[in-house]
Amino acid sequence: MDVDNKTVEVTLENVVTKKLGPVFWICAVWIAITVAAAILAPWIGLPSPTVVDYNNFSMNGPMSAAHWFGTNDGGQDIFARVVYGARISLEVSFGSMLLASLIGGTAAIFAAYKGGILDTISNAVMTLILAFPAALAVIAILSFWMPTTPFKLILIVGISGIPLIFRVVRGATLAAARKEYVLAAHVQGAKTPRIIFKEIIPAVWPTAVAFFILGVASVIMLEGALAFLGLSVQSPAFSWGTLLNEARQKIYPPNQNFNMLVWPCLDMVLFIVSLNFIGDRLRSYFDVTEGKL
Amino acid sequence: MNTPLLVVSDLHTTFETPRGLLPAVRGVSFSVAENQTVGIVGESGSGKTVLARTIMGLQPIRGVKLSGSVLLNGSEIVNRPHDELRHLWGSQVAMIFQDPMTSLNPVRKVGDQIAESLQVGIGLKRKEARARALELLVQVGIPSPEDRFHAYPSHLSGGMRQRVVIASALSCNPKLVLADEPTTGLDVTIQAQILDLLDKMKAERKMSTILVTHDLGVVATRTDHIYVMYAGRIVESLPTADLHSHHRHPYTAALLNSTPRIENKSHTRLTAIAGSPPNLLKPLTGCAFAARCSYASDVCRTQTPELRSDGGSSEFACFNPVGVTV
Ligand SMILES: Nc1ncnc2c1ncn2[C@@H]1O[C@H](COP(=O)(O)OP(=O)(O)OP(=O)(O)O)[C@@H](O)[C@H]1O
Ligand code: SF4
Ligand SMILES: [Mg+2]
Numbered sequence: 001m002d003v004d005n006k007t008v009e010v011t012l013e014n015v016v017t018k019k020l021g022p023v024f025w026i027c028a029v030w031i032a033i034t035v036a037a038a039i040l041a042p043w044i045g046l047p048s049p050t051v052v053d054y055n056n057f058s059m060n061g062p063m064s065a066a067h068w069f070g071t072n073d074g075g076q077d078i079f080a081r082v083v084y085g086a087r088i089s090l091e092v093s094f095g096s097m098l099l100a101s102l103i104g105g106t107a108a109i110f111a112a113y114k115g116g117i118l119d120t121i122s123n124a125v126m127t128l129i130l131a132f133p134a135a136l137a138v139i140a141i142l143s144f145w146m147p148t149t150p151f152k153l154i155l156i157v158g159i160s161g162i163p164l165i166f167r168v169v170r171g172a173t174l175a176a177a178r179k180e181y182v183l184a185a186h187v188q189g190a191k192t193p194r195i196i197f198k199e200i201i202p203a204v205w206p207t208a209v210a211f212f213i214l215g216v217a218s219v220i221m222l223e224g225a226l227a228f229l230g231l232s233v234q235s236p237a238f239s240w241g242t243l244l245n246e247a248r249q250k251i252y253p254p255n256q257n258f259n260m261l262v263w264p265c266l267d268m269v270l271f272i273v274s275l276n277f278i279g280d281r282l283r284s285y286f287d288v289t290e291g292k293l
Numbered sequence: 294m295n296t297p298l299l300v301v302s303d304l305h306t307t308f309e310t311p312r313g314l315l316p317a318v319r320g321v322s323f324s325v326a327e328n329q330t331v332g333i334v335g336e337s338g339s340g341k342t343v344l345a346r347t348i349m350g351l352q353p354i355r356g357v358k359l360s361g362s363v364l365l366n367g368s369e370i371v372n373r374p375h376d377e378l379r380h381l382w383g384s385q386v387a388m389i390f391q392d393p394m395t396s397l398n399p400v401r402k403v404g405d406q407i408a409e410s411l412q413v414g415i416g417l418k419r420k421e422a423r424a425r426a427l428e429l430l431v432q433v434g435i436p437s438p439e440d441r442f443h444a445y446p447s448h449l450s451g452g453m454r455q456r457v458v459i460a461s462a463l464s465c466n467p468k469l470v471l472a473d474e475p476t477t478g479l480d481v482t483i484q485a486q487i488l489d490l491l492d493k494m495k496a497e498r499k500m501s502t503i504l505v506t507h508d509l510g511v512v513a514t515r516t517d518h519i520y521v522m523y524a525g526r527i528v529e530s531l532p533t534a535d536l537h538s539h540h541r542h543p544y545t546a547a548l549l550n551s552t553p554r555i556e557n558k559s560h561t562r563l564t565a566i567a568g569s570p571p572n573l574l575k576p577l578t579g580c581a582f583a584a585r586c587s588y589a590s591d592v593c594r595t596q597t598p599e600l601r602s603d604g605g606s607s608e609f610a611c612f613n614p615v616g617v618t619v
Binding site: 203 | 380382398458465
């Protein structure tokens with residue numbers, strides 16, 4: 001049989017060519033810089049965030065070459081504190097989302113793919129838990145389990161995030177499992193683990209990643225809120241949230257130090273906005289791709 | 294002739310739906326000999342897909358009641374768990390799905406998908422599987438197969454994707470292939486190419502084929518035998534050569550009337566058969582086609598016509614058969 005090349009040509013017009021756009025990449029770079037700085041903080045020549053600089057000592061000092069964002073009421077470098085403060089915020093947000101995704105995501109994929117009573121029950125349980133406001137539960141547990149450490153935060157926030165992740169991943173898995181290519185793999189003799197790893201997970205991960213990023217952003221905000229209630233990490237440890245909480249009392253005389261408030265706030269807000277933007281873009285990017293295919 | 298490759302006897306598939314029992318396949322019997330190509334034709338909703346999937350053993354365990362028997366090369370398929378059927382899938386029986394858009398994984402390269410079916414199906418090593426997959430791409434007539442091997446499905450046209458689907462389904466040399474509307478959604482010239490390709494593969498590999506379609510035009514030239522399905526039953530069975538001249542069932546006649554002619558522009562709406570198929574959730578009395586049949590008489594509404602032979606190799610289920618003899 002001869003093939004008519006004309007009609008079996010690749011139709012490039014049909015190929016979905018979409019761009020993520022420049023803002024996406026600016027946000028991505030900003031996130032990368034913030035994360036890298038936080039990880040590498042001890043090695044990039046920052047002043048100490050805790051030890052006071054007695055050579056250029058000043059309480060509530062102004063912005064200067066030695067102290068880019070000025071100093072706080074204890075004479076500590078605010079820039080260094082912002083960069084170091086990101087460490088606990090990032091640790092807690094990424095850590096708890098990883099925990100939630102590993103447990104919630106894995107459970108969701110297996111339950112949804114296997115279906116049956118296991119899926120029905122676990123879904124009902126997760127829906128029930130979701131009806132409780134997770135933030136309140138986190139506050140309640142933390143206030144009975146002082147002092148707060150990053151580990152406790154990861155554990156509690158992570159567990160409270162499981163139901164949400166479960167629901168999202170379950171939905172994506174059900175959608176993927178209905179696809180004919182999964183059935184096709186099945187009738188070509190593929191067993192369940194292979195189908196899950198080769199067919200389901202590749203289809204589910206874009207949704208999961210987008211949701212993960214949005215989740216990280218909301219955990220950073222949650223940590224900020226906990227810090228306002230004094231329920232985040234305790235001094236001398238500090239995070240973006242506790243920096244803001246400290247600053248809250250210091251914008252009035254006698255200190256009246258706006259640098260303490262503005263810089264951590266700006267950094268945190270820009271970071272959250274970037275995460276949200278990226279998460280949203282990824283979500284719609286992957287959604288549209290799926291719709292087109 | 295020795296025993297047929299596939300023997301389906303009195304097959305029933307009933308779905309337990311929230312609104313009651315839905316008998317989608319209601320007592321179907323037929324057989325497919327080695328090397329034979331049969332067509333199963335019927336309107337949308339007549340149960341063709343359900344029948345094909347039941348023959349594959351693909352019905353879910355829950356929510357479906359099966360009875361009757363499907364013997365593939367002597368092995369019973371009905372009510373066997375998937376684990377016991379897996380060794381038959383791929384090497385004995387394979388299925389080509391309707392929609393090439395959804396039967397390939399959009400996020401995996403097509404070459405890898407074919408290679409994988411070889412790794413899973415006949416245990417080839419990765420390297421051999423990839424080499425074999427490339428050969429298959431050549432066999433199904435994909436131009437510059439080395440490049441296409443690394444393409445994602447979205448980079449291929451519908452016709453090309455269906456070629457990939459065929460390559461993948463046939464990779465483990467199945468004895469029987471079920472093609473469920475393999476060309477629906479493709480335009481007419483490409484439909485013909487895909488059907489030609491199936492014919493070619495069938496001839497080369499000596500496979501038996503079941504071609505499922507709602508289009509009599511498709512099966513009229515490419516099959517040995519045709520089964521016409523209506524509301525979950527076979528209402529007429531006849532050699533393809535007799536289709537135009539010796540059909541007896543009014544439903545077959547109506548389908549023939551609604552089949553596209555060459556002179557019609559493609560995609561023009563056909564004179565569909567007036568009325569719609571019966572609601573299978575309600576119990577049926579009499580002939581399922583009675584409400585739409587212009588030959589219907591009183592007996593049609595009270596008694597169910599059984600398949601009966603016309604003396605030759607045809608059978609039909611009708612009290613007032615069309616008397617075409619040309
Ligand atoms: N999983 C299911 N649960 C309940 N009912 C079903 C299920 N699958 C199919 N049916 C019903 O069985 C009947 C036959 O459907 P089937 O898909 O086999 O038709 P078909 O002949 O393949 O039609 P089409 O040309 O549209 O593909 C329909 O009434 C359909 O609603
Ligand atoms: S049995 Fe009666 S109603 Fe049914 S197809 Fe024949 S003539 Fe029509
Ligand atoms: Mg169908």
